[in-house]
Amino acid sequence: MSRGKFYHPEIERMSRKALRDLQNRRLRWQVRRCLAKSEFYREKFKKAGIKASHIKTVDDLVHIPVVTKQELREEQVKHPPFGRYTVAPSKDWRELHPSTGTTGTPVNTIWSERDVENITEVTARTMWSFGVRPGDIIQNGFSYGLWVAGMSTHYAGERIGGLVIPIGASMTGRQVEYMLNPGSTVLLSTPSFALHIAENLRERGVSPEQLPLRLGCFGGEGGTETQATRRKIEEGLGIDAYDYYGLAEIGPTFASECTAKAGLHLAEDHYLIEILNPDTEERCAEGEMGVLVITHLSREATPMLRYWTNDYARLDTSRCSCGRTHGRAIGGILGRADDMVIYRGAKFYPVQVEKVVRSYREVGDEFLIELTRDESSYTDVCTVVCECLSADTDRASLEQRLRKDLREELLVTPEIRIEPFGTLERTTFKAKRILDKRPK
Amino acid sequence: MSRGKFYHPEIERMSRKALRDLQNRRLRWQVRRCLAKSEFYREKFKKAGIKASHIKTVDDLVHIPVVTKQELREEQVKHPPFGRYTVAPSKDWRELHPSTGTTGTPVNTIWSERDVENITEVTARTMWSFGVRPGDIIQNGFSYGLWVAGMSTHYAGERIGGLVIPIGASMTGRQVEYMLNPGSTVLLSTPSFALHIAENLRERGVSPEQLPLRLGCFGGEGGTETQATRRKIEEGLGIDAYDYYGLAEIGPTFASECTAKAGLHLAEDHYLIEILNPDTEERCAEGEMGVLVITHLSREATPMLRYWTNDYARLDTSRCSCGRTHGRAIGGILGRADDMVIYRGAKFYPVQVEKVVRSYREVGDEFLIELTRDESSYTDVCTVVCECLSADTDRASLEQRLRKDLREELLVTPEIRIEPFGTLERTTFKAKRILDKRPK
Numbered sequence: 001m002s003r004g005k006f007y008h009p010e011i012e013r014m015s016r017k018a019l020r021d022l023q024n025r026r027l028r029w030q031v032r033r034c035l036a037k038s039e040f041y042r043e044k045f046k047k048a049g050i051k052a053s054h055i056k057t058v059d060d061l062v063h064i065p066v067v068t069k070q071e072l073r074e075e076q077v078k079h080p081p082f083g084r085y086t087v088a089p090s091k092d093w094r095e096l097h098p099s100t101g102t103t104g105t106p107v108n109t110i111w112s113e114r115d116v117e118n119i120t121e122v123t124a125r126t127m128w129s130f131g132v133r134p135g136d137i138i139q140n141g142f143s144y145g146l147w148v149a150g151m152s153t154h155y156a157g158e159r160i161g162g163l164v165i166p167i168g169a170s171m172t173g174r175q176v177e178y179m180l181n182p183g184s185t186v187l188l189s190t191p192s193f194a195l196h197i198a199e200n201l202r203e204r205g206v207s208p209e210q211l212p213l214r215l216g217c218f219g220g221e222g223g224t225e226t227q228a229t230r231r232k233i234e235e236g237l238g239i240d241a242y243d244y245y246g247l248a249e250i251g252p253t254f255a256s257e258c259t260a261k262a263g264l265h266l267a268e269d270h271y272l273i274e275i276l277n278p279d280t281e282e283r284c285a286e287g288e289m290g291v292l293v294i295t296h297l298s299r300e301a302t303p304m305l306r307y308w309t310n311d312y313a314r315l316d317t318s319r320c321s322c323g324r325t326h327g328r329a330i331g332g333i334l335g336r337a338d339d340m341v342i343y344r345g346a347k348f349y350p351v352q353v354e355k356v357v358r359s360y361r362e363v364g365d366e367f368l369i370e371l372t373r374d375e376s377s378y379t380d381v382c383t384v385v386c387e388c389l390s391a392d393t394d395r396a397s398l399e400q401r402l403r404k405d406l407r408e409e410l411l412v413t414p415e416i417r418i419e420p421f422g423t424l425e426r427t428t429f430k431a432k433r434i435l436d437k438r439p440k
Numbered sequence: 441m442s443r444g445k446f447y448h449p450e451i452e453r454m455s456r457k458a459l460r461d462l463q464n465r466r467l468r469w470q471v472r473r474c475l476a477k478s479e480f481y482r483e484k485f486k487k488a489g490i491k492a493s494h495i496k497t498v499d500d501l502v503h504i505p506v507v508t509k510q511e512l513r514e515e516q517v518k519h520p521p522f523g524r525y526t527v528a529p530s531k532d533w534r535e536l537h538p539s540t541g542t543t544g545t546p547v548n549t550i551w552s553e554r555d556v557e558n559i560t561e562v563t564a565r566t567m568w569s570f571g572v573r574p575g576d577i578i579q580n581g582f583s584y585g586l587w588v589a590g591m592s593t594h595y596a597g598e599r600i601g602g603l604v605i606p607i608g609a610s611m612t613g614r615q616v617e618y619m620l621n622p623g624s625t626v627l628l629s630t631p632s633f634a635l636h637i638a639e640n641l642r643e644r645g646v647s648p649e650q651l652p653l654r655l656g657c658f659g660g661e662g663g664t665e666t667q668a669t670r671r672k673i674e675e676g677l678g679i680d681a682y683d684y685y686g687l688a689e690i691g692p693t694f695a696s697e698c699t700a701k702a703g704l705h706l707a708e709d710h711y712l713i714e715i716l717n718p719d720t721e722e723r724c725a726e727g728e729m730g731v732l733v734i735t736h737l738s739r740e741a742t743p744m745l746r747y748w749t750n751d752y753a754r755l756d757t758s759r760c761s762c763g764r765t766h767g768r769a770i771g772g773i774l775g776r777a778d779d780m781v782i783y784r785g786a787k788f789y790p791v792q793v794e795k796v797v798r799s800y801r802e803v804g805d806e807f808l809i810e811l812t813r814d815e816s817s818y819t820d821v822c823t824v825v826c827e828c829l830s831a832d833t834d835r836a837s838l839e840q841r842l843r844k845d846l847r848e849e850l851l852v853t854p855e856i857r858i859e860p861f862g863t864l865e866r867t868t869f870k871a872k873r874i875l876d877k878r879p880k
Contacts, residue, residue: 081622091575093603096622108622110603144584145608163533163550168585182521182536182548341698 006121006128006160007432011269012324016317019325023272024057026297030054033087040084041305058272063076066281066293066308069099069249072107081108088112088300099149099248099432109148109249110301113199115147116155118298119251123156123266126147126256129265129322130242131215132186135159139178141189143169143222148252150221153188156253162186169193179211187216188244191203191223191233198236207412208238217256220242222351225332228358232365243332250294250307256327259323263328264313270298272305272325278337289314289334310337312349339434341369343382346412353414356405357386362393363402366424369414373438380438383415387423446561446568446600451709452764456757459765463712464497466737469592471495473527474743480524481745482513498712506721506733506748509539509689512547528552528740536864539688550586550741556595558738559692562707563596566696568764569705570682571655579618581629581637582660583609588692589660593628596693602626606687609633612640619651623827627656628684631663631673632727635805636866638676648678653830657696658672659684662791665772668798672805675870683772690734695769703768704753709790710738713767715755718777729754729774750777754787779874781809783822786852790873793854796845797826802833803842806864807855820878823855827864 014022034041035052050063075083086093098106112213133139138157146148150168157164165178169189178184187194194216201208201390216239219226224233224243231385232242244335245255252272266273272295275284292313296303312331320328335349350369357367364387372381384406388395399416407413421440422435427433455460474481475492485491490503515523526533534553538546551559574577578597584590590608597604605618609629615637618624627634634656641648656679658664664673664683673681685695685704694711697705706713712735715724722729732753736743753769760768775789790809797807804827812821822848828835839856847853 090603091601094598096603096605113598115599144590145606150584151606158534158553158556161531161532165536166585166591206696 006124008125009071009323012125012129013155014135014325016325019268022269023297026269027055027058027061027129027272027295028052030295030297030299030303031305034085034305037087038085040079043123043346044305047224052080058311058408061272061274061295061306062283064306067304068308071308072249073105074375076107077105080423082110082302086110086302088114093301095151096146097151097248097252098146106247112301114298114300116272117202120155122251122270122298123152123253124159125267126244126253126265127153127156127160127176127217128323129258129260130217130256131240131324132157132160132162136160136162136186136214137165137182137184137212138162138188139165139167140182140188141167141169141175142192142209149188149246150186152246152252155162156246157186157188170276172197175186176200176204176206179213180206183212184432185212185214187213187237187239189218190220191229192221192243192365192427194218194237194241195223195229198233199365201236208236211238211247213237213239215240215242217242217244219246219253219256221385222335223354225334226351226355226358228355232286232358245329245333247309249302249304251299257332258320258322262320262322263316264332265320265326265328268326272297273315275313276308278312284315287330291337292329292333298394311335312337341371341382341434343371343380343410343414344412346410347411348412352409353384353406353433356402356409357384359405360398362398363387363418364389364421364424365432366426368424369434369437370417371434371438381415382412383417385419385424387421388418389421391420443855444699445701447563449561449763450564452565452569452766456765459708460498462709463737463810464708467495467498467712467735468492469734470737470739470743471745474681474684474745475524475525476533476609480519484745499719501712501714501735501746502723504746506716506746507744508748509547509750512689513545513678516547517545518704522550522742526550526742528554533741535591536586537591537688537692538586552736552741554740558710559592559694560595560599562691562710563592564599566684566693566705567593567596567600567626567766569698570657570696571601571680571699572597572600576600576602576626576654577605577622577624577626578602578626578749579605579607580616581607581609581627581633587630589686592625592686592692595625599630612637616640616646617645619653620646623652625652625654627653627677627679629656629658630660631658631669632661632805632867634638634658634677635663638673639805641676648676651678653677653679655680655682657682657684659686659693662773662775663794665774666791666795666798668785668795671803672798681849685769685773687741687749687751689744690736690749691739697772698760698762698764702760702762703756703770705760705764705766705768711735712737713755715753716748724755727754727756727770731777732773750793751775752777781811781822781874783811783820783850783854784852786850788850788852792849793824793846793873796842796849797824799845800838800842802829802838803827803858804861804864805828806866807873808864809874810857811874811876811878821855822852825857825859825864827861828858829861831860 074330092112093110095111097109142149221230230241242257249351255266274293275290276293278291292309293309294307312334316330317327369387370383402416532552533550535551583588638876663669669680682697686693695706697800714733715730718731732749732751734747753775754769755767757767809821
């Protein structure tokens, strides 16, 4: 196992031209092996009327139909247990991980031995890029076990040469105790759990200055890309906070900000990035918002060719001020296609509500978008529920200001409901921000 | 990383004489480094009036005072965060694991990089010895994260070349689903969780023959060493069940049965075993029951010299029918010193109650030993609570038979209380068998 510095200028600063050459080579290898071993991909190619020889470069990718999560789910049901898209021989399989699957049965993903190695390498690289170093005490508040982020960051934290506290996404009180003793220097978790820990610190009267904690990275759900949320985490824990991205089917943790905080660097030597127009599936121009579609360039066991993530992003491939040339998702993940709220003709995402709510000092970090049906008028009602930190606040004025700021952000005016602090559910995992109570 | 066969005859079948020579060498190395780096051990040696040069062989160990868990706890409180018994330099530290600590604050143990490697090697060896092989689908139902067994068996399962399902000690329904699809071949968990899973199978009407499950190993609490419990697990899951042993301060999983099921083989090249008389702390003769005391021969980060496990065992160093020469704890762990119940002049352990309760077909697997005080007579009352599987059972006759069998086993007669099935708490972790309700 390689140790030491996890910054590889020869890869992370390579010219876009050289990177594209590497991607083309790896893509041809991946397409060949997928077609040789996977009936799933063979069918897909046949249906589209294409052959392996048609895919010579990244530009030829557009001929391959995208893969959706629903398609993987159906494939696994029809061809149990893993569908017909496992490509590495089963003797090389090492770990099984399901998607967290908030809807439907989870999709099982497999990591081969080399996949574990590559995942560890890429994760160590992302962690290095935002400043994790040998000797750091890394409090790993991502869930362990079946969920992907806990394991990958655990492996990477050790690989970098840190001391990992494998605490997982629970036990807030104990999280705080470890921050005080032995005194973790790095925290990894979801942003909502980080806010929850910060809340616990405040309740105990522990000031962030008392903590050796230096930085944290937060992913698994939206939050860190929102400046207001990031500031709350940074002030609440007294740290630098970085945004982190991954998803079970693709890679647990293959994208993160560097210390420049200038967008999520995507590990483009292992993951080929496309941004597609959600309606036409055509490629977006650089900087244009669209759906992130990812192709595995090195994944062995369950490789994805053009996986439709359902996440919105804008790509920037200009060199970052840190010197890295791999593309960045500017502003992080900008929303999820299935998290979109359609309300009175306007479309918006929870992340936009978050941005507004968390810019208020007198309002708690939790919020909920409640959708109900007004049976008398047959119209939908969208209510933003949030918490008031103090009982002394003038609620009428607060409601008025929130309504105005939300209208500006969402281009539509939701109802506002302000509850006492502590009313909304706290979660240590992925916070659910939309509660749809409309009759089905 | 070495792969392939995890049976090393040159180590596991070495002569007792060669093993003793190896232990003597490793012991001298360990004592020297502990005294060079640890103020904790220096003080201990000074108090006992001994020097490193006095410890030449395993026989000289008797001069070193034992280390208790309470002592480690106090040391960590007095000298935070880890006490003064960390020996490897902090740059080599990789994982922090606390004891599960049912009483008092947990004791933090550290694994260095080499410790992780040795733990993985020894665990892979134990898993190989009861029949885990490359290609096995290993459902890891031990808790992940801070708890030790999940991580060590995860590492070892991958090292052997299996596919690990890192499910952890929860989600009974999902455990059953994975047993059906993809069809795990190996289950690792606590014995009580295994019984709980078997119960769930029965409730779903799934017969063990439908499962590809082949074998399981069960540790983290007593159970598997009891023939009645083992039989229930084996029949309930349709497998061969093996006993497994470890503890946070010493090693997560360093002892297991081989396929001969002739006692727990202890990895004596890494762990030096002594059996001491609990009253005099003198060494017991071979085969005599006493407290297991363990010295780390290779552990780097937080090495233990003579750790008093509080667990009772009998050691047999004769060659096993499998050919291995490393000593075996015959009959497994025979009880815990702090689990001992003193009742009307008799001493007994929960494992003895378990043995009786689980020999009854009409009684559930869960049981509880309840201690109360009869305030009128100032006497203690010990009640064994268990569950009746069917409402049709003749409770009076069942009570009578249970009382008689318990009297024979415990040499004292407890009260019996039979509850309806499902009354007692199910746990996925370590079952608590003694409920002491006496006024303190």
